[in-house]
Amino acid sequence: MSPFLQQCLSNLVGLGTLDSLMCGTEAPISASRMLGEVSRLLKPGGTYMLITYGDPNVRMVHLNKPAYNWKILLYIIPRPGFERREGCSSSPRSYLEPVPTTDDGLLPEKFVLEDPDSHYIYVCKKRDDTGLSKAPNYALRADLL
Template sequence: MYSQRDVSSCNTYNYGDALYWDTRYIQEGGSFDWYQRYSSLRPFVRHCFPLSSTLLMVGCGNAVMSEDMVRDGYEDIVNIDISSVAIDMMRRKYEYIPQLKYMQMDVRDMSYFPDESFDGVIDKGTLDSLMCGTDAPISASQMLAEVCRLLKPGGSYMLITYGDPTVRMPHLSKPVYNWKITLYNIPRPGFQKPETSTSARKSYLEPIPLTEKGSLPTDWVMEDPDSHFIYVCRKIIDTEIDNVPSYKLTTDVALNHW
């Protein structure tokens, strides 16, 4: 399933192809963070992942988010990307930071890693890229199956995406994953709420109460049409399903040093 934003963002490029990304990184160089910087995502990351977590950053590209996370106290982040150009670049850049590891790898086949290798997986735009590639539904299923396999029980997959629940929940809510999904929405960087808006300002740390069918409530208003959704998919075991507590995400909790 695709959203209009999937289609409009894909243009004519195959974002699931290594050659496209190799060429782009050679041409651009430097650093670039898709969608959001760590400063905006920090409350959500700190709430979901203790500093001692073993984390996997999929589709890391040339982003500085992992570096920012290490500065914030995270101790073990493995970064993978399909582009060998990006990985070589980042290895050289961060060879002096032992907390960061970089490996060339396709998210659709991460068999290098054994089952239950990570406490958390972070995805900032990688699933979105696959949705722009050939055989998008198959690629998405392959990736998510691998993510689920690599997560330890109790671990979480954090997806930052422009895909709303109508196009992302069918992929994420498959029973085989056993994920308890919590959804948030944050505006794009620099977004200013229109002064003419009469709606009460919502806290972005408040989860969106999805309907039983996994869709947005009919009265929910997206203040920024170009905002990003954050899906936190927690891997649970069968005996937990009826007893998982729901925690309110607050600034105090988010900034707690665990």
């Protein structure tokens, strides 16, 4: 297998595939099949990145299955041109840092979602048993967005 193909298989990006499957009549089965195949293709340390409008209450049910063996980081990016409301009580945060989530991968109860039309980016890193899963996770960089 070529090095390029190996790199592609170790890092996968989902742009709309899961969202399309979630519109079908057998959405949970289709999503499970697709994500199971993604997990199978990823080698330990590989990354699957899902970019979607699906919030954690809807997506984490599918992504957070123990069989996939993923460490999941969540980023929330507001739509282009979004401006915080004046007098908003939530403290501004960097969109380049992962959002803290509960043990179930959901947003904390007191989390304030400023823009309901945000994009959610789920970075799912395949764990392994050799200590790679303990490797540090780095924040996104502005030059990557």
